[in-house]
Amino acid sequence: MSSAFSGLNTMVRGLSAQQASLETVGHNIANANTAGYSRQNVNLVTTNPQTLYGGNGNFQLGTGVNIASVTRARDSFVDKQMWKESSTLGYGQTMQNSLTKVEGVFQEPSDTGVQTVLNQFWTSLQTLSTNASDNGTRTTVQQRGVELVNAIKHANQQLKDMITDINTSINLKVSSINQITSEIGGLNHQIVTVEAGGTDHANDLRDRRDLLVDQLSTMMNITVTEDKAGNYQIQSSGGTLVDASGSQKLDTVKSKDSYYGYSVENVVVAGSGQVINFSSGEMKGLIDSRDSSQGGVREYLDKLDKVSQFLLQDFNDVHKAGYGLNDTVGGTNFFGVDGTKYENWSPQDGEGGWVTELQVNSTILDPSTGLAKIAAKTLSTQGNASGDNAVKLGIRLKTDISSTLGNSSLDNYYSSLITGLGVQSQDAKRITENQTTLVAQITNWRESTAGVNMDEELTNMIKFQKGYNSAARVLTTMDEMLDKLINSTGTVGR
Structure with missing residues (x-):
């Protein structure tokens, strides 16, 4: 026979689970317009049942609910698509802006x-x-x-003034990249610390990290992988920018154009001096818009x-x-x-x-x-x-x-x-418009999974509220039963 008080524990767990679910709904609603936020869900599982022995054999009696985890809704496949296409979009936009200035x-x-x-x-x-x-x-x-x-x-x-402006933009982008990769390296450490037990999920920290990767992907081509501990490893053009040990900074070094004599900023790995050969993103766009013989400022200086x-x-x-x-x-x-x-x-x-x-x-x-x-x-x-x-x-x-x-x-x-x-300007515009459409479509795919739907959240609010109220009603009923048992037993005949 089960304990007379076991039902109280069952209801307390129910109240706790519904309360946590309501609080998560509130967290979702509060962050509905927060950039990079992913909708979170409380994952509920039944607790281990209690084995009772009856006249017809053993049977299992449920003991309530537990909170298994709080996780975010996220599709890593869509994220990888977003990072790839955002890089191409960043390149197209940069080239389009540069060619528009050359036309001017x-x-x-x-x-x-x-x-x-x-x-x-x-x-x-x-x-x-x-x-x-x-x-x-x-x-x-x-x-x-x-x-x-x-x-x-x-x-x-x-045109030479444009090159000076491009060099300045390259320096600013390198500073932004270093700031982002440094923060991602710090977030790696925090996430691994939070998730070290294997049960907790650093949802908000992961959202922040993914938002930074979104920003980084517009500036340069990147490849992102995650190790077993939860660290992001980010590589670009054969070099590692972020891993479990931290982040690698980039730097710029000046050189002189051998023909015209103007200053050129080249992006290298800080310390080693290894030149980074970007394949897409705003950095590639800036370098091509300066140096390329097909659409770069250098082409028009030559002409x-x-x-x-x-x-x-x-x-x-x-x-x-x-x-x-x-x-x-x-x-x-x-x-x-x-x-x-x-x-x-x-x-x-x-x-x-x-x-x-x-x-x-x-x-x-x-x-x-x-x-x-x-x-x-x-x-x-x-x-x-x-x-x-x-x-x-x-x-x-x-x-x-x-x-x-x-x-x-x-x-x-x-x-x-x-x-x-x-023709070059029109081509850059075409690439930008096509990529803008594609990135918007991928954004919609991401939002369909990770975005906060207010109607859905309000529906969940009502559901969890009713669950909480119902658990509270059952708890009150059990309390009345126990009060009767404790305070009224043995009073018959008095």
């Missing part, structure tokens, strides 16, 4: 873009060919040349450099072959430094390339004699009004094929530059 540098089509300035310079040469002796026309050619130089050099400087080389070599060759007013001797550079033979010249490594040499020849800009040295005619014996060399200058600028520009005319070369930039 060239401002095409617009009234102030390089293409417009090129066209205006060509138009001034056309006018010169028909009115070569007019100083006003020559002044226009002179100033249009200055505009062209300024437009190219300004675009070049803006402006080729345009500058064309003006200093190909355009100057035609100008030097002509003559100015009053039989001014030929051989004068229109662009660059007077007397420099650019056909035999090449930039010094690390000095900035051809664009640093680009300027309108100071001889051409001389206020007293400069206009006369603009070579509009091909022969010194021709009249001052002859503009046949100006025609050749216009043809060289607009339609002549140049090996410097990859067997393309300057007009086609620059048009291809702008078209290619637009």
